[in-house]
Amino acid sequence: MDPGPRLRRTWPIVTAAGQRAVIIGGGIAGLASAALLARNGYDVDLLEQQDCLGGRAGSWARDGFRFDTGPSWYLMPEVFDHFFRLLGTTARDELDLERLDPAYRVFFEGIDEPVDIRADVAVNVATFDAIEPGAGARLRAYLTSARDTHDIATRRFLYSSFQSVVPLLRRDVLARAGRLLGLLTRPLETFVATSFADHRLRQILGYAAVFLGSSPDRAPSMYHLMSHLDLADGVNYPHGGFTRLIEVIARLAEKEGARLHTHAVVTAIDATPARRGRARATGVRYRAADGTERTIAADVVVSAADLHHTETELLPPSLQTYPQRWWDRRESGPGAVLVYLGVRGGLPELAHHSLFFTRDWTANFDDIFGDHPRVPDPASCYVCRPSATDSSVAPPGMENLFVLVPVPADPSIGRGGLSGGGDAAVERIADAAIDQVATWSGATGLRDRIVLRRTVGPGDFVADLHAWSGGALGPAHTWRQSAFLRGRNASRRVHGLYYAGSSTIPGIGLPMCLISAEILLKRLRGDRSTEPLPEDRRAT
Incomplete structure (x- = not known):
């Protein structure tokens, strides 16, 4: 199929012509990795064990109903648009997005009237004031803090591989060092309680911790930045559901030349014998739909599958960066x-x-x-x-x-x-x-x-x-499992083995999975910067 005209890239490219990459897992992180690596010159094969793509963001249909089987909130629209611009297009061109109003409705046990969070900050301020006099002004201050935290996180943390601390020693980080440390070590629940007394308002501002696989008393208050996403930026919905998002990214990956295989169950990651404590990835073994065992050679192996499964099932103990004893200490x-x-x-x-x-x-x-x-x-x-x-x-x-x-x-x-x-x-x-x-x-x-x-x-x-412990999201975002403490996106034991998805940096959620694919590309380029990659300015 003719992929159509390509937009001229105006951002710097370090090509990888001739290098072969195999990606394990066809969820959003695997598909995004396939698209970015193929556009960057890699010869890409993606292997997905199910009969359809999407992973947690799958689809199921029966009797005229169609269900998204996992993610259902479209937050951080700037992350999606940035990702699409890296591929020479835009979210506006690829998706039919509608802003929801109300963004969501909240029902409280023992209280008859629900609370609607609207697509207008002023209305939400008035809602808070009606529930707790004076809370509206405090909400504005809270959202200002959330915006500032969101912005510094985007510039310095979310797009970083944390290979070096030098890019983090910037004036904007150092000027906020004390505050950022406090936000990392103070629970979200406590942070919210300093400004709001009514339990309904506390719950509205604290529930975002669940998006992060945690709870308000366990998630760092750094994540109060999430409140800006729904209370100020608003919540969108892509018509056709989140399966439409998966279809679009899969199509873009194929347009760039990636080959996407379903019914392909990876059984092992191949590597050379370890020398001086480190081996080199050479490819993967997988079981095809017809039951035959096959091998794909590769210079780069990317696992966008569950990291626990990758490390403890697809690698021998001698090559595991994160063995079972590491997971036994995680939440x-x-x-x-x-x-x-x-x-x-x-x-x-x-x-x-x-x-x-x-x-x-x-x-x-x-x-x-x-x-x-x-x-x-x-x-x-x-x-x-x-x-x-x-x-x-x-x-x-x-x-x-x-x-x-x-x-x-x-x-x-x-x-x-x-x-x-x-x-x-x-x-x-x-x-x-x-x-x-x-x-x-x-x-x-x-x-x-x-x-x-x-x-x-x-x-x-x-x-x-293959979800670790049967978890629905991935490792919880506690302070010990956030940012540079979450785990590397590259193996320490196997050169050429990398990770993407919710198990690794930056974390849980569709936007984070897209960012993880970009961090992977930056790592392969040797780019240790903390900012998002420059976009294709012709994508308008």
Whole structure:
């Protein structure tokens, strides 16, 4: 297929003509890595074990309903647009984005009226003031701090491989050193509590920690920057769902020349014998769809698969940078029970995004992350109703619901299934969430109107994605697992082996996965800068 005219690159390129790269995993990080490396001159093969691309950002369809199986929030639009500009295009040209208003709705246990977060900062300020007099002005100050933290993080941390501290010793970092240290070591929950007393406002500002696979009392207050993303920048939705985003990036990767293979299960990373403590990657072994064992030689191997699986299953112990004992000292993000529901009739009580918060969410998070984990009861949960915005995801007169219940990262909770056929614990959690959503929101007869039901449990994350501990997101963003403490994106034991995705820097979420692909490219170029790469200015 003719890829069409290429835009002239106006940013500096260090080509890798003749070098072959193999990428393990066809989620968003693997696809983004394939696209960037192919554009940079690598001969790229990507191997995905499933029959379709997307990984956690997959898609499932049945009876006229289509569900995004994972990510559903489009935040940090500047990261997406920057990534597309590196490929000579723009998000505007590739995606049909709609700004959601309300951005999301929040239901609180024991309180009849939900709170809407709107696409207008002034309205949100007024909402905070109405709940807690004086909180509006404090919200403006909070968002100013969030913006400043976001900007310094983007310039100095998010796009850094942390190979050298020299680029971090800039005036803007040094001038904020004391404040940044405090933000890293102080929990988000405590930081929020200094400005807001009402528990509803604290929950609205603290829930962003869940996006990071953590909890407000465990995530560093550095991540209050997340509040600027939804309360000020707003929340978008790509029509066609997040599977459309995956399709676009896959198409761009193929346009650059990358070859994308599905039904290709990688079984080992090949390397030369270690010399002076370090081996060299030479390729991968994989099992093709026909069951045959095959090998692809490569100069560069990039694993965008789960890092725990990569290190402990695809490499021998002598070549593991992160062996099991390293993981034993780390903290997983939460597991999740996912429920995909096709519902007869309308559900105007729910926004596109709705959050359901228990009153005692300290106990809720302790149940998930504490020393004696158990499924919370009741549990806070999240509901996405994309049919509120996108008519393509459900038949006429029907609604599409995606329900996510955070639970401990414990595969023994079980696996899901169709029509209530999953493991008993998973189905009980789903039943409780459906009843909770109906009762708190006033969605009368929700359970009786369900015409399609599928559940997914922590056991499915292990079976389908090799997810460490059955986690739904990746390693939690605690202070010991953020920035340069999160883990390198290159093997110490195997030259030519690199990592991308939510397991490595910069972390969890679709924007972070795109950035991880760019950090990979910078590392291959020998670029130790902290800023995003220069864009193709002809991409307008």
